[in-house]
Amino acid sequence: MTANLTDEQLIRKSLDGDNEAFGEIVKRWERKIFALCYGMLGCKEEALDVTQETFMLAYRSLQSFRGEAKISSWLHRIALNQCLTKMRSKKNSAEEINIESEPSLSTAASKKAVSPPELVETKERAELVRKAVRSLPLELRQVVIMKEFEDMTFQQIAETLNLPVSTVKSRLYLALKQLKMKLEEKISAV
Amino acid sequence: MKEQKCVFSDNLVSYIYDEMENKDAFEAHLTECQICSEELEMFKTLRVSLSALREQVDSEFEPISIPVIEKPAFWKKLLEAITLSNPLVKIAFASALIIIFSLTFYLLTLQRTSDLGLASNVKVDEKIEPQRSFPFAESKEHEVFTKENKTAEVKPIKTERQTRKKLKPSARQRQQLNLDFAESEEVEEGIRLVDLFEKVGEV
Ligand SMILES: [Zn+2]
Numbered sequence: 023m024t025a026n027l028t029d030e031q032l033i034r035k036s037l038d039g040d041n042e043a044f045g046e047i048v049k050r051w052e053r054k055i056f057a058l059c060y061g062m063l064g065c066k067e068e069a070l071d072v073t074q075e076t077f078m079l080a081y082r083s084l085q086s087f088r089g090e091a092k093i094s095s096w097l098h099r100i101a102l103n104q105c106l107t108k109m110r111s112k113k114n115s116a117e118e119i120n121i122e123s124e125p126s127l128s129t130a131a132s133k134k135a136v137s138p139p140e141l142v143e144t145k146e147r148a149e150l151v152r153k154a155v156r157s158l159p160l161e162l163r164q165v166v167i168m169k170e171f172e173d174m175t176f177q178q179i180a181e182t183l184n185l186p187v188s189t190v191k192s193r194l195y196l197a198l199k200q201l202k203m204k205l206e207e208k209i210s211a212v
Numbered sequence: 213m214k215e216q217k218c219v220f221s222d223n224l225v226s227y228i229y230d231e232m233e234n235k236d237a238f239e240a241h242l243t244e245c246q247i248c249s250e251e252l253e254m255f256k257t258l259r260v261s262l263s264a265l266r267e268q269v270d271s272e273f274e275p276i277s278i279p280v281i282e283k284p285a286f287w288k289k290l291l292e293a294i295t296l297s298n299p300l301v302k303i304a305f306a307s308a309l310i311i312i313f314s315l316t317f318y319l320l321t322l323q324r325t326s327d328l329g330l331a332s333n334v335k336v337d338e339k340i341e342p343q344r345s346f347p348f349a350e351s352k353e354h355e356v357f358t359k360e361n362k363t364a365e366v367k368p369i370k371t372e373r374q375t376r377k378k379l380k381p382s383a384r385q386r387q388q389l390n391l392d393f394a395e396s397e398e399v400e401e402g403i404r405l406v407d408l409f410e411k412v413g414e415v
Contacts, residue, residue, distance in 0.1 A: 045278075052276050060269045074276045081278070148268040151261045169229060170262045171269060176231055194225045199251075202258050 029093040037084055044084075048077050051094060054172045055101045061167030062105040064156040072108055076101040095182040102164060154204040162197035169194055218247040228255050 024046040035043035055076055059069035079100055087096060168174045180187045220241055226232040242249050
């Protein structure tokens with residue numbers, strides 16, 4: 023019933039206390055928000071936590087949603103803020119892990135022994151790319167994630183980040199260039 | 213070692229992500245520009261690597277579970293706020309409640325009195341029995357009408373009160389009413405309902 027409603031209609035229903043409507047919002051956007059958080063944080067568990075926090079926070083501040091921005095932009099901004107908070111708290115904590123030595127993709131190591139070689143290769147490559155993405159400066163990282171993991175248009179990214187489209191394009195160009203360099207470094211180091 | 217960059221380099225991303233309007237013109241440029249064509253190949257390879265990470269991310273997605281999203285009702289919030297508050301706030305809240313109840317009770321009493329045809333203006337003897345001519349005595353709740361029990365006995369429900377309000381007598385009618393009432397004080401032989409019931413019982 024709620025599946026064919028627009029995001030805006032769902033928000034209005036949620037404001038009227040319809041929990042099912044907000045559930046539909048979650049269903050629509052959780053995958054993308056998770057991808058964004060995973061890309062930003064580089065860790066599945068943290069990404070799941072932050073995704074959940076994002077939707078909880080969005081629900082609690084529904085009243086403050088003015089409808090000037092799109093729901094997706096609003097959710098992305100909350101998620102990015104939550105990611106930043108997470109990163110800062112990690113940085114401040116004594117358990118701060120070096121990017122190079124942080125835990126690998128949760129399943130990569132355990133499946134290595136029983137997986138076919140091409141799968142191992144894919145996973146290893148994914149692991150290298152993940153580290154390379156993780157080492158990009160924040161402003162470049164978020165653009166490349168939104169484009170590559172979420173298939174957002176330049177216009178959508180620009181709206182979400184409150185940037186001119188031209189800036190988004192040049193940041194993406196820079197991000198790809200840096201990624202390429204970082205990957206080459208990592209591959210040569212292996 | 214300075215990176216080489218073509219003036220159209222930024223357009224390269226529009227081309228790769230298929231968001232370019234004039235593709236033909238750029239493709240023509242690609243055949244002439246070595247920097248752009250090399251970067252294009254480089255980015256294509258990079259995107260294959262990025263898609264491996266994307267697959268990984270997609271495969272690790274788990275639907276989140278949001279703990280029962282329920283907005284606490286107003287009363288629940290209020291109760292929570294009170295229970296968590298300090299004793300002073302609790303006392304203040306209790307006092308406020310008592311005042312509100314007393315005020316409501318008082319207002320309701322006033323309302324009933326005025327509903328009953330300005331009975332307060334009338335000097336009522338301690339035990340005046342309602343007369344059949346009393347315009348609002350049709351309802352059984354007014355069968356016994358004394359000063360002491362008028363509030364206890366008269367419990368009109370909302371709808372009744374609404375009809376009564378409509379029936380509220382005008383100033384002239386009130387005067388008439390008071391007269392009727394005053395007359396009735398003199399008439400000692402008015403038929404009492406109790407007597408009437410007794411008579412009915414005899415038949
Ligand atoms: Zn060029």
